[in-house]
Amino acid sequence: MTITQISRELRLDRKTVRRYATAASADELISEERAPRRMILDAYLPYSSLPARTPEAAKVEAAAPPLSRPVGGS
Incomplete structure (x- = not known):
């Protein structure tokens, strides 16, 4: 019986059947544990560990005049 026939009968992919058929043990x-996949945002992860607001930034923000209208408002 061929690998293709076995895969059809078992309803498994041909490559899966071949992998099991050729395995010595x-x-x-x-399967080995895979390494974590890289994400698009990986380059920016060091920035996410920064504190949300430094004390210096909070002082500057408090001294700034209030906005006349909300940002993004019409």
């Missing part, structure tokens, strides 16, 4: 079938 069960240890080969146990």
Whole structure:
């Protein structure tokens, strides 16, 4: 029986059947833990560890005049 026939009968992908058929031992079938995938935002993660507001920024913000209208308002 071919791998294609086995995969059809078991309703598994042909590559999965081939992987199991060619494995010399069960240890080969146990997958290794994958490394974490990189994300688009990984480059900016160091910035997320910064405090939300430094004391100096809070002083500047308190001294600034209030806005005449909300930002983004019409």
